[in-house]
Amino acid sequence: MAHSPVEALDPALRQTLARLGDEGWEMWARFDREVRSRRWHPFVPAEYDRVLVALAALRQPGLRFLEFGSATGIVTVMADLLGYEAYGIELDDALVTLARATAVRYSSGARFATGSFLPQGYVWRPRDSDGRLGTVGEGASGYLKLGKSLEDFDLVFAYPWHGEEAMMLDLLRNHGAPVAGLLLQCVSGEVQLFRKGRLERSWASPREAEHDAT
Numbered sequence: 578m579a580h581s582p583v584e585a586l587d588p589a590l591r592q593t594l595a596r597l598g599d600e601g602w603e604m605w606a607r608f609d610r611e612v613r614s615r616r617w618h619p620f621v622p623a624e625y626d627r628v629l630v631a632l633a634a635l636r637q638p639g640l641r642f643l644e645f646g647s648a649t650g651i652v653t654v655m656a657d658l659l660g661y662e663a664y665g666i667e668l669d670d671a672l673v674t675l676a677r678a679t680a681v682r683y684s685s686g687a688r689f690a691t692g693s694f695l696p697q698g699y700v701w702r703p704r705d706s707d708g709r710l711g712t713v714g715e716g717a718s719g720y721l722k723l724g725k726s727l728e729d730f731d732l733v734f735a736y737p738w739h740g741e742e743a744m745m746l747d748l749l750r751n752h753g754a755p756v757a758g759l760l761l762q763c764v765s766g767e768v769q770l771f772r773k774g775r776l777e778r779s780w781a782s783p784r785e786a787e788h789d790a791t
């Protein structure tokens with residue numbers, strides 16, 4: 578039987594990635610208790626093991642990875658440990674501090690910037706609604722701090738709230754590299770890869786087979 582891309586990883590790396598995921602859930606539990614129980618906050622973590630399967634399947638030497646709204650940095654550090662050149666942009670400065678500490682604990686070169694993943698001047702103009710950004714917050718664009726633009730990335734990951742997927746596809750179509758992939762964990766849990774606005778591949782769960790869209 579074919580191995581999953583995660584099973585094919587070096588055992589020591591798999592162990593480190595499992596520890597990182599566990600730590601991510603502990604950080605989330607603390608954040609939920611200390612912050613979200615007092616006020617609403619948009620940070621809800623992606624299912625790290627599902628995202629890991631997709632990142633392991635898509636990795637190639639030298640790929641540049643960006644996480645939109647990188648929160649505690651778990652997915653970005655995961656990408657770095659898998660060999661991507663990994664960056665995260667997050668609006669909440671307190672979360673960026675936690676993400677940088679995560680990178681240090683895992684001797685990761687992942688880099689984080691406080692700011693918005695929306696490029697300066699970006700306006701979302703959907704045909705069939707009013708262009709409200711949902712839970713996506715506003716702030717100075719984070720790209721300058723990274724010395725990069727959205728166009729510089731090969732793979733972008735986000736865990737959008739329901740209804741925010743179309744804006745992210747629009748963002749990639751208008752400001753991303755022509756062949757860049759957009760990897761989304763949807764609220765259904767499925768992880769989907771889009772390229773040029775089209776669904777290319779999806780991962781239903783770590784144990785289920787992946788599907789190529791045709």
Ligand SMILES: C[S@@+](CC[C@H](N)C(=O)[O-])C[C@H]1O[C@@H](n2cnc3c(N)ncnc32)[C@H](O)[C@@H]1O
Nearest residue numbers: 620621622623646648667668693694713714736
């Ligand atoms: C649903 S959470 C996903 C967190 C993380 N990507 C994960 O999958 O575990 C969305 C994150 O995006 C951040 N965020 C919201 N608007 C943003 C913006 N315009 N620029 C950067 N980060 C933003 C929130 O603070 C939150 O941490």
